[in-house]
Amino acid sequence: MQVVRALLGLTALAVVAGCAVGSPATTVDEARALTAPLEQSSSAVGTATLATELLGDDRTTAAVTDTALLDQVHVLEEAADAVATFVPADATGAGWQADALTAVRDAQLAVADARGWANGAGSDEASVVAALDASAETLEDLTATLDEVTGQ
Amino acid sequence: MKRLLGVALGILTAIGGFLDIGDLVTNAVVGSRFGLSLAWVVVVGVIGICLFASMSGRVAAVSGRATFEIIRERLGPRAAGANLTASFLINLLTLTAEVGGIALALQLASSVEPRLWIPVAAFALWLVVWRTKFSTMENVTGLVGLTLVVFAVAVFLLGPDWSELADQALSPTVPAAEGHAVYWYYAIALFGAAMTPYEVFFFSSGAVEEKWTVKDLAQSRLNVLVGFPFGGVLSVAIAACAAIVFLPAGIEVSSLSQIVLPVALAGGKLALAVVIVGIVAATFGAALETSLSSGYTLAQFMGWSWGKFRRPAQAARFHLTMIVCILVAGAVLMTSVDPIKITEFSVVFSAIALPLTYLPILLVANDPEYMGEHVNGKVTNALALVYLVIIVTASVAAIPLMIATGAGS
Numbered sequence: 001m002q003v004v005r006a007l008l009g010l011t012a013l014a015v016v017a018g019c020a021v022g023s024p025a026t027t028v029d030e031a032r033a034l035t036a037p038l039e040q041s042s043s044a045v046g047t048a049t050l051a052t053e054l055l056g057d058d059r060t061t062a063a064v065t066d067t068a069l070l071d072q073v074h075v076l077e078e079a080a081d082a083v084a085t086f087v088p089a090d091a092t093g094a095g096w097q098a099d100a101l102t103a104v105r106d107a108q109l110a111v112a113d114a115r116g117w118a119n120g121a122g123s124d125e126a127s128v129v130a131a132l133d134a135s136a137e138t139l140e141d142l143t144a145t146l147d148e149v150t151g152q
Numbered sequence: 153m154k155r156l157l158g159v160a161l162g163i164l165t166a167i168g169g170f171l172d173i174g175d176l177v178t179n180a181v182v183g184s185r186f187g188l189s190l191a192w193v194v195v196v197g198v199i200g201i202c203l204f205a206s207m208s209g210r211v212a213a214v215s216g217r218a219t220f221e222i223i224r225e226r227l228g229p230r231a232a233g234a235n236l237t238a239s240f241l242i243n244l245l246t247l248t249a250e251v252g253g254i255a256l257a258l259q260l261a262s263s264v265e266p267r268l269w270i271p272v273a274a275f276a277l278w279l280v281v282w283r284t285k286f287s288t289m290e291n292v293t294g295l296v297g298l299t300l301v302v303f304a305v306a307v308f309l310l311g312p313d314w315s316e317l318a319d320q321a322l323s324p325t326v327p328a329a330e331g332h333a334v335y336w337y338y339a340i341a342l343f344g345a346a347m348t349p350y351e352v353f354f355f356s357s358g359a360v361e362e363k364w365t366v367k368d369l370a371q372s373r374l375n376v377l378v379g380f381p382f383g384g385v386l387s388v389a390i391a392a393c394a395a396i397v398f399l400p401a402g403i404e405v406s407s408l409s410q411i412v413l414p415v416a417l418a419g420g421k422l423a424l425a426v427v428i429v430g431i432v433a434a435t436f437g438a439a440l441e442t443s444l445s446s447g448y449t450l451a452q453f454m455g456w457s458w459g460k461f462r463r464p465a466q467a468a469r470f471h472l473t474m475i476v477c478i479l480v481a482g483a484v485l486m487t488s489v490d491p492i493k494i495t496e497f498s499v500v501f502s503a504i505a506l507p508l509t510y511l512p513i514l515l516v517a518n519d520p521e522y523m524g525e526h527v528n529g530k531v532t533n534a535l536a537l538v539y540l541v542i543i544v545t546a547s548v549a550a551i552p553l554m555i556a557t558g559a560g561s
Contacts, residue, residue, distance in 0.1 A: 039402070046403040050413055060416040060424055063263035064409065071407035 031149035037079035044072040170383020172438030173253030183394030189324035197346025198384035212359035220452035247442035252491020253435035274482035286460040293437030299430035309418035344503030
């Protein structure tokens with residue numbers, strides 16, 4: 001009985017230790033962990049671009065575009081949180097994290113600008129779309145770099 | 153002529169009333185991630201709900217009694233009580249998702265925060281449940297919900313590559329970016345969205361409300377066998393819109409505001425207005441059905457007086473149950489919980505609880521004591537047994553897949 005208890009205790013300890021912050025991860029694991037929030041951000045920027053262009057072409061209402069952009073602000077918040085709480089194992093991972101955080105923050109800024117424009121504030125449509133495109137490109141480049149590491 | 157109009161109205165309301173927030177969200181999410189490679193699940197789900205609804209409608213029309221009265225009598229109070237608890241809780245979860253859906257749809261029309269719309273939606277829901285006749289309620293929401301046909305129109309206006317869509321639907325494969333576990337998790341979610349238990353409680357209780365008899369069986373069968381498949385076509389159209397616009401752009405659907413963008417892209421502001429009206433009608437109609445289902449299930453189990461055909465004072469506990477459920481749904485949503493997340497969980501839990509309602513109906517539909525000469529035929533029983541296996545498999549696999557995939561994330 002004691003042996004069983006000891007084994008159960010050791011298993012529980014191993015599980016808890018495995019969940020500890022800063023647990024050793026391979027470079028591939030690190031790249032994979034950062035790819036998910038980057039893809040989430042790309043999706044948010046893509047939605048924001050579509051909603052903005054539709055409003056510019058008078059194919060949607062300001063209310064729908066505003067709601068779509070607000071929803072994407074929340075998606076980006078979640079992505080930024082995932083990147084910011086990531087614990088890198090080495091300098092390479094830390095570099096990727098810094099780049100990812102900058103890219104997601106830029107995306108947040110671009111979507112916030114688009115929302116300002118949709119509500120009659122801020123700059124013109126062309127510069128808003130250009131900022132969203134630039135953000136999408138940065139996110140895509142970074143994702144491609146990490147995909148090379150993960151072999152996807 | 154009057155009979156023909158009655159048949160047409162029944163079919164149209166079955167089409168318009170088929171979709172709810174679960175169908176809207178799940179189909180759009182699946183379309184944006186898997187294209188049409190899960191369209192086969194909609195077909196399986198639609199055949200299943202046709203079978204399930206026609207059996208429960210027949211049981212109600214022949215016996216003159218609704219689902220939970222018979223479940224309690226057939227299974228005994230203890231087993232039926234466990235069944236009631238699970239069904240009632242999942243129904244409440246679905247009601248919460250539908251009320252959240254109304255608020256999100258009204259946000260699209262107004263840009264006003266959903267939390268401000270939740271009390272309005274809950275009050276409107278109670279008012280309609282309290283004041284409106286059953287047939288008026290069913291016909292109005294069903295007919296207005298038909299405006300969701302705009303999703304099918306949008307598919308044509310978007311001018312897709314038809315061969316690619318056909319390829320996705322007819323030769324389904326798991327996309328490289330998604331794992332097999334996630335694919336099957338969403339297959340179960342889609343199945344749960346198509347075969348939601350509340351539809352059956354509502355359908356069988358509605359048969360008693362409208363005083364169906366054996367003579368009405370042919371019309372009921374027609375409503376189900378024509379109306380529900382057309383509703384399924386609208387489900388596939390929602391997935392197709394997402395597959396055409398979002399999948400190539402790498403956009404993953406996570407909000408209701410995204411679901412309407414392909415329609416706006418295809419048809420501009422007019423189509424957008426139509427789709428928002430349709431979403432409000434579909435979610436409001438489903439919220440009415442789930443509110444009523446909560447009252448139906450509890451009142452039928454407890455033996456209380458129930459039904460819209462009675463004045464509220466004559467069915468006080470039935471109405472009180474609905475009021476409490478609407479208040480609970482509103483209160484949960486006021487905590488700022490995401491209605492889309494609730495919807496995603498509600499469709500999966502619907503699939504988990506499905507055997508609890510399906511099996512008793514199947515047993516009763518085969519019991520000559522209740523059904524006399526109208527027991528299931530051999531073909532129906534063969535199909536029903538195949539579906540029993542599918543339903544039990546989906547129910548058993550749902551939770552492990554939910555854990556393994558992080559709820560499909």
